[in-house]
Each structure stands twice: as structure tokens, then as C-alpha cells.
Amino acid sequence: MASGPALSIDISAKRFAGASQPLLADLELAIASSSVVALVGPSGVGKSTLLRVIAGIDTAFSGDVLIAGVAAHQASTPGFVFQDPRLLPWLTAAHNIMAVDPAISAEVAQAALARVGLADAGALYPHQLSGGMQRRVALARAFSVNARLLLLDEPFVSLDRTLVDEIQQLFLQLVAQTRPTVIFVSHLIDDAARLADRAVLFDGRPAQIVADIALPIPPAQRDDATLTDYRAQLDAAGRQPYSV
Numbered sequence: 001m002a003s004g005p006a007l008s009i010d011i012s013a014k015r016f017a018g019a020s021q022p023l024l025a026d027l028e029l030a031i032a033s034s035s036v037v038a039l040v041g042p043s044g045v046g047k048s049t050l051l052r053v054i055a056g057i058d059t060a061f062s063g064d065v066l067i068a069g070v071a072a073h074q075a076s077t078p079g080f081v082f083q084d085p086r087l088l089p090w091l092t093a094a095h096n097i098m099a100v101d102p103a104i105s106a107e108v109a110q111a112a113l114a115r116v117g118l119a120d121a122g123a124l125y126p127h128q129l130s131g132g133m134q135r136r137v138a139l140a141r142a143f144s145v146n147a148r149l150l151l152l153d154e155p156f157v158s159l160d161r162t163l164v165d166e167i168q169q170l171f172l173q174l175v176a177q178t179r180p181t182v183i184f185v186s187h188l189i190d191d192a193a194r195l196a197d198r199a200v201l202f203d204g205r206p207a208q209i210v211a212d213i214a215l216p217i218p219p220a221q222r223d224d225a226t227l228t229d230y231r232a233q234l235d236a237a238g239r240q241p242y243s244v
């Protein structure tokens with residue numbers, strides 16, 4: 001049984017070719033197993049880049065990123081949800097889920113769709129699904145691989161408020177059912193206040209951690225007063241106002 005944090009980040013520098021200074025420098029973060037961590041920061045600070053480094057997709061940095069003690073690019077593939085659903089247009093919803101891992105059977109894909117309220121949509125192609133349904137398929141796909149680490153890059157952007165609420169409730173249900181370690185990126189403190197156990201705020205170039213805030217009340221038990229308090233804490237800790 002692995003001990004220590006689920007994820008340990010120690011990046012001394014991440015610099016893109018031609019950039020005058022690193023995007024990330026001296027960044028250290030340890031993330032506990034089964035926690036839900038929001039990485040919050042303004043546009044362009046480097047959140048997506050950090051997520052790609054954690055995913056092992058981007059290996060051009062100096063330092064160490066260890067997933068359960070194993071270098072990120074050698075660790076088992078994490079589940080990933082991108083800003084847009086990225087469904088393959090030539091595959092049905094069920095086959096989009098099965099395509100990420102040969103171990104996922106038709107039955108498992110069907111069960112994953114049922115968990116996000118799409119039991120009848122398995123045979124439909126992406127163009128036959130609404131934007132909200134496509135997001136739900138993308139969530140079902142990420143959770144169906146049973147990855148112990150899930151990375152989500154702005155999974156709630158470009159959705160209207162009703163759909164955000166719906167998809168966030170689904171997200172919380174899936175997390176409660178499967179208890180993975182989750183890191184999600186957002187530029188909105190509201191997402192962190194609603195969904196995360198811990199919010200890490202980034203700002204500056206190179207990006208620095210400007211605040212690391214525990215949000216101990218479980219998301220399902222947060223009432224309006226708690227959300228107002230959490231938003232205020234996060235707003236006060238950020239260097240600049242974040243939109244809510």
C-alpha cells in the first residue's frame with residue numbers, strides 16, 4: 001500500500017521556449033489521497049500547463065511530479081476532463097466511453113451513462129446530444145476508467161448557470177461514489193467554494209501560490225452562509241478580484 005501524498009509536486013522551473021521567464025518556478029504542493037483540490041487563478045497564469053505537467057503529458061520541466069510515488073509520465077494514466085467535451089464525432093456516446101480504455105465493456109459504459117442520467121443516450125452520436133449532455137458524457141467517460149487521480153480543466157466553462165448547477169451536482173455525486181483524488185482548474189472562486197476541500201490560489205509570473213485554504217465542510221453540507229463565507233475567504237486571499 002502506497003503511503004504519503006497521492007500527488008507530490010516540486011517544480012523548480014517550467015519555461016516555454018522563447019519565453020523571457022519561467023511560467024512556473026519553485027512550486028511545491030502535496031495533495032492528499034481522495035481530496036478535491038481547486039487550482040484557482042486568472043487567465044494565463046499557467047493552470048492548464050500545470051495540469052498537463054501533472055498528467056505527464058508535458059515533461060519539459062525541471063523538478064519532480066510524483067503520483068503515488070511514481071513519476072507522472074510513468075504513472076497510470078489519470079482521468080482527464082478538458083474545457084470542451086472532446087467527444088469523437090464518429091463514435092456513439094457509449095463508444096466514446098469505451099474508446100478510452102479497452103477494459104471498458106459495453107455494460108460498464110452503459111452503467112457510466114446511467115450514472116449521469118443518460119441511460120437512453122448510449123447509441124446517440126455527439127451531434128445528436130445537447131451541449132450539457134456532451135459534458136455529462138465527458139464526465140461519465142472520465143469517471144469510468146476508475147482512475148485514482150482525476151484532472152479537470154475548467155469543466156464548467158461556457159455553460160449557463162442552470163447547467164453548471166446540474167453538472168456540478170453530478171460531479172459531486174460521482175466523487176462521493178468513487179472517492180478519487182481530484183484536481184480541477186478554474187478561474188472562478190465560486191467553483192472552489194462549492195466543490196473543493198482545498199483551494200490553492202495562483203498568481204503572478206512565474207506563478208506563485210498566494211493562498212492555500214482548507215474548506216472543511218463537505219460540499220453537500222454547504223449552505224448559503226457557508227458558501228458566502230468561503231467565497232469571502234477566497235476573495236480576500238486572492239491578489240485580484242476573481243469573477244464569481
Ligand SMILES: Nc1ncnc2c1ncn2[C@@H]1O[C@H](COP(=O)(O)OP(=O)(O)OP(=O)(O)O)[C@@H](O)[C@H]1O
Nearest residue numbers: 016017023041042043044045046047048049050187
Ligand atoms: N505550448 C506553449 N508554448 C508557448 N507558450 C505557451 C504554451 N502553452 C501555454 N503557453 C503560455 O503559457 C501561459 C499560460 O498558459 P495556460 O494555458 O497554462 O494558462 P491558464 O492559466 O490555464 O489560462 P486560461 O485560464 O486562459 O486557460 C500563457 O501565456 C500561454 O500563452
